[in-house]
Amino acid sequence: ELKVEQNPLFLSMQEGKNYTIYCNYSTTSDRLYWYRQDPGKSLESLFVLLSNGAVKQEGRLMASLDTKARLSTLHITAAVHDLSATYFCAVDKSYGQNFVFGPGTRLSVLP
């Protein structure tokens, strides 16, 4: 059974700082997705990573995938308050777009 873990689960950081969120998963997969969820809102797709070594960047966020280590990272550069949200990774468990979500990392960026 595929298990997806994220750490940290809670992250409070100051504006301007850098930090990395980690997503580990337990079985082989080379498709991983990152989503953002604002309080009371639905999930917004951030990144789609479809192969080993894939790296995607959008603004202050950069995501990467290492399928051999079964690890994805979401790196935040020079955080701003607008990035405060919960971030989820989701792994495709069967190459049929069957997603298992991690527990989420609740990020709070403080002024």
Added chain:
Amino acid sequence: EAGVAQSPRYKIIEKRQSVAFWCNPISGHATLYWYQQILGQGPKLLIQFQNNGVVDDSQLPKDRFSAERLKGVDSTLKIQPAKLEDSAVYLCASGSLRFSGAFFGQGTRLTVV
């Protein structure tokens, strides 16, 4: 492009009552998902459809939950009878076959009292 539409947005029912949620996916998307998201947790897949057929319903509590996808487009999720632990947000999502991930609707927040 219109997004995934869900209704209602909010629903409060008493335990043992029944409730139904409706979802209209993005036009042309073959895959439709229903997820349950309990407060503070990640979404949990209840059922995945590919066109009319069920791909995965392994985590659907079939004694009380049912879902159908009409003509491979709209879908309804029903709970009968509801329990207190069913209080959650029910998210519908759809996806194409191009590994672009799932696109989520606004969700229905269910409160069972």
